[in-house]
Amino acid sequence: MTDPTDLYRLDGDVSNLRDPVLLYHFEGFVDAGAAGRLAVEHLLSELDHSTVATFDVDRLLDYRSRRPVMTFDTDRWVSCETPELSVRLAHDVAGTPFLVLSGPEPDREWELFAAAVAQLVERFGVRRLVTTHGIPMAIPHTRPLGVTAHATSPELTDGQSSNFGRVKVPGSAASLIEFRLGEKGHEAVGYAVHVPHYLAQAEYPQAAITALIAVSRNTGLVFPMDTLHAAADRTNNEIEEQIRGSAELSTAIVGLEQQYDAFAGGSERENLIAESTPMPTGDELAAQFERFLAERGDQDI
Template sequence: MDRRYIELERRPELNRPVLIAGFTGWNDAAEAASLAVDTLREEWGAEQFGAFVGEEFFDYQSVRPQIKLIEGVTRTVEWPENALYATSGGVQALGGRDAVLISGPEPNFRWRAFCQGVVDLGRELDASLVLTMGALLADVPHSRPVSVAANAQDPSLVENLKLSASRYEGPTGVTGVLHRYVAEAGLPAVSFWASVPHYLPSVPSAPAALGLLQNLQNLVGGRLDTSHLERTSEDYQRQVAAAVSQDSDLVSYVQMLEERYDAQTDGGTRDLPSGDELASELEQFLREKGDEEQ
């Protein structure tokens, strides 16, 4: 493992850990992936044992350091980093295996070096599985179950989980690159992608985070305590439904998405349009509505 890129405060004692990664930024629509990883870190009591060297991977003008006050007096600087967390003593939900979590902003630089660092870390820690989580904006309504697509080396794994295989083609972020790097390195790798409504891009989506964790639970065969996210998801649905109901055009648009979702659910794999296509479709719909009202 290249120590230029990773700093370890200690080397944790781990039992065949599952390495789980999720990043804020482009791969994290509605903060679903980062919320899912943060939920695991808190539930499992994972503690930080290292980090990727921020100087090697971040443009501090794009991802700026933060000034924090300690007890209202002392100022300190918190630098962007991709932190490494680990459990100890095994996690019941993982069948007694441990977990290593990687979280933080999507790196600006040296993606190949970053991904190779994750591969090297996985090998050094004897990882039994590398799971990446992401979320993307899609033409899905908030009022239907969250769609989660999967990528895996073994297509039968996706089929057994009753997930749709991702058929996305187009620009990708570090999450997509990392999954391919890990898979091509021969480590067991799975990637989960939650779809969130494109008309709610900046509203943190507890339902999407919950969907990711439920699929993690199905994958590892354990039981996760997601009760907090379930309550938060119920609040999310109520608040979004109330907000949408205030806009008649949006109500009609969501109804159209619901009809399309219901028709496609029985048809298997769904092709996800690009963000530009979604924006164009919404603009056309609103223009047509405006013409009808004149």
């Protein structure tokens, strides 16, 4: 294996760090409602931070599969939005330092990348890694969002039960990091937020709130949440406006609520995974929200 240190450079002084948490999320894998992305973007926008390590994206990314945006002005190129995959040092509202690893998911050299992350974890003295993302589920937005927890050891999930049995799924760089670092004896936890399937392609701030609450409970970190709550209120109001304008959509939501309540009450034993559960008027539900999703895609939260 090539030396993992070739994949990154150190950019800042972390000599004063003491057992920090490392929160990580990569764009490119399943992230219903943009739960993980919005959570990380919110933290980086609300908290002061500095870059302490940067990865070599030229080696890790396939530019032909996701081309960077360049700006052409009249007769020349004036800018290129170079992607960045980096580790940042931030402090929560109580002043506790923690690290954030974010950026595009690597296209290649996953094993070397995981080894590089392991090196940084050991160099920075990280006590626990935490990742989060959203998964689409057959649930209504009118019920509390669930969370599926997974970790390198059972005690790290605080006894949370799972709706999943033994399944084979496509891998991700985030999952590989949890797996490989668990093999090395490091603590790693992941939270998959259950997002209503009809909102999976939208930015759904409530999912990010649920994700950050789960991270806070596990790590003790305290995050600023007012801006995110305000964004969630705006989005929820827009959703309710869509529902009030459509009797068909209202009926579909009621059907989802009945299905969810039956499951929560124990009378329905099937899981609520969107891909495998029959949906009441699912096609109509998605069609009714198509305009809403397009409008949300053009807005900032």
